[in-house]
Amino acid sequence: MDKNRWLYLTGALLYVDFTALVILGLLLKFAIPTGPRAGGSPPSFLGVTRHSWADIHGTLGILFVALVVIHIALNWTWVVNSSKRYFQDKWAQALLILSAVWVPVLFVGWIASRF
Structure with a gap:
């Protein structure tokens, strides 16, 4: 396919x-x-x-x-290309920061769902 x-x-x-x-x-x-x-x-x-x-x-x-x-x-190619367009040279750092912020949000949501 x-x-x-x-x-x-x-x-x-x-x-x-x-x-x-x-x-x-x-x-x-x-x-x-x-x-x-x-x-x-x-x-x-x-x-x-x-x-x-x-x-x-x-x-x-x-x-x-x-x-x-x-x-x-x-869609990873699109994610990388869009990040390069919006963040120019700092696109990799932007994706890393997004991941670094998003993972704790998910963790806090998981902890909150336990109570």
Whole structure:
């Protein structure tokens, strides 16, 4: 398969995955019940427990990150050329600073999600 087909496939999968993440996140927040129900059975939605929906949501999130990495790798030439255009001689430092800032943001988000 050529690069354009890979880009199309990756973009389509990113769209479907992100849409599923948003819908499932909204369902988890607003529609799927929390806490135990009468008789001690776990809360469920469409016959699937809330815990299982959260597992699916987490798996979709991991898939999304993997697809983003693939998408960036497929577009790396564009990233470098755009960085050179905007930052001239300091393009490599700009990408390094962006990475150095973005990784702690992700880490803080991960820590915050644990509480």
